[in-house]
Amino acid sequence: MTPRNTPSPHSASGLSLVVGPALAWDHRFIPEHAEPVDPTVSYPPPPAHPPGPEPAQPRHRAWWRAARTRGPLRRSTTDRMGGGVAGGLSARFGIDANLIRFAFILVAVGAGTGLAAYVVAWLVIPAEGSTTSIGRRALADRRTVGLALAFVTGLVAVLLVLGAIGLSFAANLVWPVSIAVGGLVLVWRGSDAEERAHLSELLGRAPLIGSSEHHTRRANTVRVLLGLALVVIGLCVLVASSHPTLATLRTVIAANVAIVGFLVVFGPWWLRLARDLAVERRERVRSEERAHMAASVHDSVLQTLALIQRAAGDQGEVTRLARAQERELRAWLFEGRSPGSFTGEVSTVSQAVSVIEGEVEAAHRVAVESVTVGDCDLTTELRALLGAGREATVNAAKWSGAPSVSFFVEVEPGQVSVFVRDRGRGFDPDAVGTDRRGIAESISARVARHGGRAIIRSAPGQGTEVELVMPRTGAVRERK
């Protein structure tokens, strides 16, 4: 069991509630409260920190103090704006969480190091109730590491290029921002389900990319102002810069900045539109599916049930109806063929077999037990083979007197074989009437015409078995 921390105090989160739904990054732009708390001092956690076993006396706490917990440093899961780092530090060292947040923000605004330090802390400090950090989990996955490296490389390249063309402010930001971005990629990929849900919610509340239901009017205002600011900055750079290298590029850069500003203003609206459209389409597809399903069930199952009620006295008829319906339903549920589409596109051997099974059962009131091993597309030869197989099945149904006929088809690499067997009265193949001989010959001749062969085995009282074998064209061609 992981060491259990006492539940995080809510005195600290009371303050953050006052801030309301606004986000951590909103605060970063507020340059007040210069509190000299350097987060790097409190991180990494001093291993031998005095436990400070003062029993909780919440009433006499100074305004900047918070309730402390003992045990190792953990990111808070209850008092968190981003990763719960500040909440965790607050609980561990007894300093108000919002003060720690302000400190992070100040250092972030300064040279970006606060941001990097925060993300690194996010990575290395395990969450409450856990012993492994996100960083360890993320680094175990090579794809995650690759992704993070790709992001960092790309960003470093962009910032270095910006620095080279004279935007010197970018040079200071290269390392902290790169570390922060790489770290955030690791955080996203390595975080567990609970934390990821929190991150999604956080993103949803973010003023720039949030979904519609989280949009407050204030967030919209912030977004529009930010967009306009970017447009203005773009224009200012265009007008004011006199740097020679920049002179050639400034039009491009300024235009890009303006475009980004435009996107910031209108992007969310487009995104929302696209998302709403997708949701609506999904809903429509779903309801169409439901309607289709209801229609199919009505046409097949309900009709059959009605027929069965009417034919309740006729056992053979009921059995036939039930079998036909069962087969149709199974074809629909497991093979995806709609009821009634049996005569439609039959393109494979197994489909043809179930068509034959269904037709013979329906027409002759016998059960056809079909088994198909393997499958392949139908060719002219195979159509002939199965046609002959169907003849044999009909033959068995008509003449044998057996209640069921076995219909076995095996597709092998070199050939397809069909066995039709009944346990009916059988006959003596040497002394058959001309009518049956005719049928037998039509079966044999049909198969032989396409290069196959037919063998008929029967004896009086022993049932009949017809064996049909057809070599596969592809295999024949291979042999040539």
Add this chain to the structure above:
Amino acid sequence: MSENKVRVFLVDDHHLFLSGVRAELGDSVEVVGDADEVGAAIELIAERVPDVVLVDVHMPDGGGQAVIEAIGAIHPEVRFLALSVSDAAEDVIGVIRAGARGYVTKTISGPELTEAVERVADGDAVFSPRLAGFVLDAFAADPGAAGGAVPSFDPELDQLTPREREVLRLIARGYAYKEVARELAISVKTVESHVSAVLRKLQLSSRHQLTRWATERRLL
């Protein structure tokens, strides 16, 4: 077999079907009880320890597979014959791999069902034509033909012998065990031992194809 009636327990969530099976089995076996849900079935089977349990594949709370697995852990001597309306490969393979000694579809006739129950009670396996077809399909003769050569971990378990293949093919063609024996000029006992060997392979084989194949069949 004739002096001692086989003690049979029925598990099915359709009452109509329960009474139908009872009627069809008639006096040839002794029905010691029935249950219409998984929990009650496990309890009663553990208490009465029948020879054979006829179990429906599809039931709420895990179906026949759950019953087979639960009882298999405490009473391995109880044998299971699975009954189902579904011929979906996934269901069939799943229930056999859980430990059923056989599988028949619910459309089976009364005398055939009785025979199947007695066969299972004797410790043999019962393969319907369709199950035989599934096994032939899953243990395809040429493993390279279906999606690349998967290395066999245990050739003993992962392949059918030519003789087993012949037996299965005849069963799939609708031959009864007796007829298979006559056709191949072997004894019924030998046919039974071949089928039991196939059942063992089906239950123990670590072949990847088996599950993958069954899943693909389901997705067709």
